[in-house]
Amino acid sequence: MTHAEELVKDVLAGDKRAVARSITLIEDKMPEAAELLKALEPHTGRAYVVGITGPTGVGKSTLIRELIRAFRRKGLKIGVVAVDPTSPFTGGAILGDRLRMQELTLDQGVFIRSMATREGVGGIAEATEGAVKVLDAAGYDIVLVETVGAGQLDVGVAGIAHTVVLVLAPGLGDEIQVIKAGLMEIADIYVVNQADRVNADKMVADLASVLNMEPQNPGWRPPIVRTVALTGEGVEELVEQIERHRAFLAEKGVRLTERKAWALLREALTRTLLSDFLPKLMRTPDFEVVAREIAAGRLTVGAGAELLIRKLLKAVRGWHEQAS
Amino acid sequence: MSGGEIPSRRIRVLIAKPGLNSHDRGAKVVARALKEAGMEVIYTGLRQTPEQIVETALQEDVDVIGLSILSGAHMTWVPRVIELMKEKGLFGQVLLLVGGIIPEDDAKALKQMGVDEVFGPGTPTDEVIKYVREHVKKG
Numbered sequence: 001m002t003h004a005e006e007l008v009k010d011v012l013a014g015d016k017r018a019v020a021r022s023i024t025l026i027e028d029k030m031p032e033a034a035e036l037l038k039a040l041e042p043h044t045g046r047a048y049v050v051g052i053t054g055p056t057g058v059g060k061s062t063l064i065r066e067l068i069r070a071f072r073r074k075g076l077k078i079g080v081v082a083v084d085p086t087s088p089f090t091g092g093a094i095l096g097d098r099l100r101m102q103e104l105t106l107d108q109g110v111f112i113r114s115m116a117t118r119e120g121v122g123g124i125a126e127a128t129e130g131a132v133k134v135l136d137a138a139g140y141d142i143v144l145v146e147t148v149g150a151g152q153l154d155v156g157v158a159g160i161a162h163t164v165v166l167v168l169a170p171g172l173g174d175e176i177q178v179i180k181a182g183l184m185e186i187a188d189i190y191v192v193n194q195a196d197r198v199n200a201d202k203m204v205a206d207l208a209s210v211l212n213m214e215p216q217n218p219g220w221r222p223p224i225v226r227t228v229a230l231t232g233e234g235v236e237e238l239v240e241q242i243e244r245h246r247a248f249l250a251e252k253g254v255r256l257t258e259r260k261a262w263a264l265l266r267e268a269l270t271r272t273l274l275s276d277f278l279p280k281l282m283r284t285p286d287f288e289v290v291a292r293e294i295a296a297g298r299l300t301v302g303a304g305a306e307l308l309i310r311k312l313l314k315a316v317r318g319w320h321e322q323a324s
Numbered sequence: 325m326s327g328g329e330i331p332s333r334r335i336r337v338l339i340a341k342p343g344l345n346s347h348d349r350g351a352k353v354v355a356r357a358l359k360e361a362g363m364e365v366i367y368t369g370l371r372q373t374p375e376q377i378v379e380t381a382l383q384e385d386v387d388v389i390g391l392s393i394l395s396g397a398h399m400t401w402v403p404r405v406i407e408l409m410k411e412k413g414l415f416g417q418v419l420l421l422v423g424g425i426i427p428e429d430d431a432k433a434l435k436q437m438g439v440d441e442v443f444g445p446g447t448p449t450d451e452v453i454k455y456v457r458e459h460v461k462k463g
Binding site (some may be wrong): 014017019020021023024027028029030031086087090092093094095096097098102103106111112113114116118120236 | 329331332333334336355356358359361362363364365366367368369372374379380382383384385388412413459
């Protein structure tokens with residue numbers, strides 16, 4: 001048996017060391033990773049994947065700890081992939097989400113893995129999806145994926161999770177604005193955590209009025225659940241809502257809503273435009289000429305930008321004509 | 325999805341504090357330094373049992389376990405961690421480092437038990453980083 005074949009056998013038997021080793025192989029992009037994933041693929045598709053996203057400091061990890069407890073009471077096995085950002089400067093990361101869940105580490109039916117985003121985009125790691133597959137194949141019934149979600153580029157979790165829970169908390173700045181800027185499309189359920197705080201009522205009311213103005217997916221109106229993760233208050237209701245959403249998706253026979261696809265596509269386009277088109281545009285002689293004209297007072301910034309975009313569009317049309 | 329890609333390995337380190345002592349400043353300084361050196365540091369906080377530490381190392385598939393001990397109870401905690409590492413097949417596979425106030429004789433005894441290195445208080449973080457880089461096979 002090859003190393004990968006042996007790992008597959010042990011993962012399918014639920015061996016935690018093999019699960020951990022497999023996730024590392026995928027993360028490190030080792031040559032065996034492709035073979036491993038291919039062999040596991042037929043054994044996946046059973047787990048239900050729930051994304052838990054939201055800004056830093058709202059209590060996601062503590063909420064996950066309570067969710068694990070609630071699901072465990074139902075006799076389900078729970079896998080967790082907790083994703084934190086990699087430092088763009090050093091490539092390193094401090095992964096501290098596990099700290100809040102640590103008391104569940106010795107539970108046989110729980111597996112927790114911390115993951116840095118590395119070169120991943122959209123707030124997830126390239127290996128996040130693979131890790132979910134490994135946990136799925138190993139027999140975990142529910143996989144919770146924790147990601148930082150603070151803006152329109154952090155929507156990657158929607159491509160992996162069946163249900164996305166967006167967690168907010170009162171008193172940490174104007175978060176309603178943050179989610180309006182691009183996270184609303186991916187949220188199936190909203191959680192206002194730390195709901196025992198004074199301004200929680202106002203936050204729930206503000207959120208409800210924003211949701212009223214948003215177009216929604218036909219048949220599903222995202223509920224707002226109030227929780228106090230520290231005490232576990234409201235977590236049973238959150239579990240109920242997750243199950244209700246699961247039933248909704250099963251009935252509709254879809255996994256990804258159009259609004260989620262929309263958000264994912266926007267993220268991919270934004271990233272391509274920023275990291276691909278923009279640097280190319282900035283390297284053209286036109287860019288320098290326009291900048292010089294602006295500095296000399298002969299052109300406004302707005303007019304200069306429009307000029308460059310027109311030139312870019314013309315160039316794009318040119319490539320298109322050449323290609324066809 | 326991962327076929328034919330260039331491997332990109334990262335050193336993963338678990339920093340844990342066994343026991344009841346509640347000072348973790350030193351552990352946090354080391355954690356930050358390792359992160360700055362490009363490593364992924366799993367930080368589990370205070371009051372960890374040896375069972376939790378070794379199970380975490382297994383699930384996180386770390387290359388290094390760093391134990392921070394200031395309470396003087398190292399001769400109780402460390403042997404238990406080593407015993408569990410042997411049980412789980414991690415001993416000899418995962419580097420085991422101990423940091424804290426450890427008398428010289430105890431440090432010698434710990435190394436004989438299987439601790440790879442002992443770092444006293446005030447050890448420059450560069451020294452720890454250098455040690456980890458030289459002794460972890462991947463990177």
